[in-house]
């Protein structure tokens with residue numbers, strides 16, 4: 142009864158206030174709305190929509206995250222802030238635990254994520270950190286996000302913080318992470334060291350600087366067939382270093398956009414779909430084998446020549462008697478011959494014979 146009385150009183154006051162000044166009823170409505178808003182306490186620069194649980198905040202210069210979110214908030218969208226550093230415990234409030242399920246911090250010039258930045262967001266399922274300029278990410282940055290399903294880190298210039306991202310993703314907290322967006326980061330390799338701490342089903346690596354996935358990555362992916370990988374718009378190098386990746390593409394059907402992958406090197410194969418490559422284009426083995434067999438054949442030739450030399454020397458050594466004899470024979474034969482010649486010469490040059498001839 143008391144409550145009803147105050148409401149009636151309030152309504153009566155409003156009426157008394159509005160009518161004599163000939164304001165339309167809109168003024169009354171505005172009065173009531175502003176009072177309601179004040180009661181709900183929507184943070185500055187934010188729009189609050191209780192019917193879908195969304196708080197949207199937008200401000201070009203503001204450097205600190207909105208505080209005192211309404212209890213009903215399940216989605217917080219912050220845009221165009223100049224946050225720079227996401228400090229530890231940014232969302233853990235002393236008195237109340239936030240029930241956020243979706244948090245979008247896309248495009249807020251975030252450069253540093255400190256350890257425990259998301260502490261207290263135990264219900265969070267979707268975290269969008271895309272379109273920032275991440276330079277430093279603490280290895281415990283994602284600590285406590287036990288329910289996180291989707292993490293967007295696209296277009297956040299991660300290439301300079303690739304190692305740190307690897308470490309941050311290796312935390313035990315992200316054991317429910319299913320979808321990871323890493324596109325548009327100029328990444329040269331996959332910044333995930335192990336898949337088992339995560340529960341990935343979708344890994345988006347499109348629009349990066351990946352030239353190939355190494356054997357190590359291919360075999361890790363083969364062990365986690367539940368992961369679908371997206372790799373379009375990467376500058377693939379279609380030489381023989383591609384081989385294990387090529388077979389994985391052909392065989393594993395784990396690459397969701399395989400038909401969109403194009404070669405960017407060498408020049409002769411630029412723009413060619415990876416799927417159209419032939420075995421010979423990616424097999425190092427043949428050219429390697431040629432080089433190896435060439436080397437082997439030279440070595441073999443050397444060995445054969447050396448053997449022949451050794452055999453020759455041995456024959457010479459073992460047969461030295463025979464050779465001596467042979468040499469003696471030759472010498473004797475020569476001497477005999479010479480003697481014959483000598484004899485003839487002597488005969489030819491005998492003056493007596495010459496006189497006879499004359």
Ligand SMILES: *[C@@H]1O[C@H](CO)[C@@H](O)[C@H](O)[C@H]1NC(C)=O
Nearest residue numbers: 201202203204223224225250
């Ligand atoms: C963002 O904050 C930094 C100071 O940390 C300042 O140097 C920079 O100009 C700010 N950017 C904008 C767009 O206000």
Ligand SMILES: *[C@@H]1O[C@H](CO)[C@@H](O)[C@H](O)[C@H]1NC(C)=O
Nearest residue numbers: 230232233234235236237238
């Ligand atoms: C909680 O906030 C109150 C003031 O609102 C403060 O005195 C207290 O130290 C805080 N507790 C923690 C654990 O931060």
Ligand SMILES: *[C@@H]1O[C@H](CO)[C@@H](O)[C@H](O)[C@H]1NC(C)=O
Nearest residue numbers: 247269271272293295322324
């Ligand atoms: C990138 O981030 C935006 C959010 O800003 C998201 O909507 C989008 O799906 C993400 N992925 C790609 C591939 O653009």
Ligand SMILES: *[C@@H]1O[C@H](CO)[C@@H](O)[C@H](O)[C@H]1NC(C)=O
Nearest residue numbers: 296298324325326327348349
């Ligand atoms: C690809 O990534 C770059 C940043 O590396 C970004 O500027 C560009 O908009 C992205 N392209 C597409 C089509 O998303």
Ligand SMILES: *[C@@H]1O[C@H](CO)[C@@H](O)[C@H](O)[C@H]1NC(C)=O
Nearest residue numbers: 330331333334335357358361
């Ligand atoms: C993928 O390859 C990179 C670079 O070779 C390596 O650091 C990383 O650990 C590999 N990841 C997996 C899951 O194999």
Ligand SMILES: *[C@@H]1O[C@H](CO)[C@@H](O)[C@H](O)[C@H]1NC(C)=O
Nearest residue numbers: 363385387388389391392393
């Ligand atoms: C293709 O995949 C099957 C099953 O995953 C595997 O047994 C086979 O060795 C693969 N073949 C090649 C050429 O990688």
